[in-house]
Amino acid sequence: MNTVIEALKGGLIVSCQAAPGNPLHGPQFMAAMARAALQGGAIGLRAEGTQDVTAVAHATGLPVIGIRKVGSVADGVFITPTFQDAEAIAGAGAAIIATDGTARPRPDGQGLSSLIKRIHEELALPVMADVDSVEAADHAQQAGADVLATTLSGYTGGLVPSGPDIDLLRALVRTSALPVIAEGRYWTPESVVEATEAGAHAVVVGTAITNPLEITRRFAAALDAGRS
Numbered sequence: 001m002n003t004v005i006e007a008l009k010g011g012l013i014v015s016c017q018a019a020p021g022n023p024l025h026g027p028q029f030m031a032a033m034a035r036a037a038l039q040g041g042a043i044g045l046r047a048e049g050t051q052d053v054t055a056v057a058h059a060t061g062l063p064v065i066g067i068r069k070v071g072s073v074a075d076g077v078f079i080t081p082t083f084q085d086a087e088a089i090a091g092a093g094a095a096i097i098a099t100d101g102t103a104r105p106r107p108d109g110q111g112l113s114s115l116i117k118r119i120h121e122e123l124a125l126p127v128m129a130d131v132d133s134v135e136a137a138d139h140a141q142q143a144g145a146d147v148l149a150t151t152l153s154g155y156t157g158g159l160v161p162s163g164p165d166i167d168l169l170r171a172l173v174r175t176s177a178l179p180v181i182a183e184g185r186y187w188t189p190e191s192v193v194e195a196t197e198a199g200a201h202a203v204v205v206g207t208a209i210t211n212p213l214e215i216t217r218r219f220a221a222a223l224d225a226g227r228s
């Protein structure tokens with residue numbers, strides 16, 4: 001196993017992301033989030049965009065899973081869709097490149113295996129495949145991915161569930177030879193422990209730690225629901 005991926009074993013990875021429109025958008029805020037995550041016990045980070053990847057890496061020295069989002073979840077493949085995106089994120093200091101590992105067509109028409117091959121050969125970095133199903137995970141493994149993550153479960157059709165997809169995590173742990181990272185809608189300490197007990201190599205938590213806008217919305221919505 002790649003040494004950076006090996007070093008993440010059993011740990012908490014904190015995703016520090018704030019999209020435009022979020023008052024915390026910007027590398028200075030993400031660097032502060034990353035420092036707080038480090039002090040709190042994170043052993044790795046996930047960040048989006050060249051500025052944020054560089055900022056959080058420099059602020060902490062932690063390994064960063066880097067992505068570049070092009071468009072949004074509604075656009076199909078949007079997490080590090082092309083080699084040019086991966087190259088930019090590698091140049092910004094990412095230790096691992098994460099990319100969409102679903103079966104959906106990529107915007108440049110390239111297959112996942114040729115993207116992964118180029119990342120390995122030209123950037124010398126490991127690749128994390130963000131998948132949504134066992135089938136996608138099988139394909140990503142055959143395409144040469146170094147690590148799988150459940151990141152895109154719930155985001156490729158239908159309603160987004162409220163909780164994490166522990167069933168997919170279990171299925172991937174059972175069927176894949178690769179390490180599997182639990183990611184997506186982990187909101188409680190109990191759920192990250194459950195993921196680890198289910199065999200997750202590590203757990204990524206984003207919104208619940210680094211997105212006060214969404215955290216506030218959840219509290220406010222709970223009060224609204226209680227009143228109605």
Ligand SMILES: CC(=O)N[C@H](C=O)[C@@H](O)[C@H](O)[C@H](O)COP(=O)(O)O
Nearest residue numbers: 015151155184185186205206207208
């Ligand atoms: C679907 C999608 O766009 N996921 C993104 C991937 O990087 C992020 O927006 C998530 O915050 C991240 O996966 C962590 O998950 P959560 O924030 O639920 O802990």
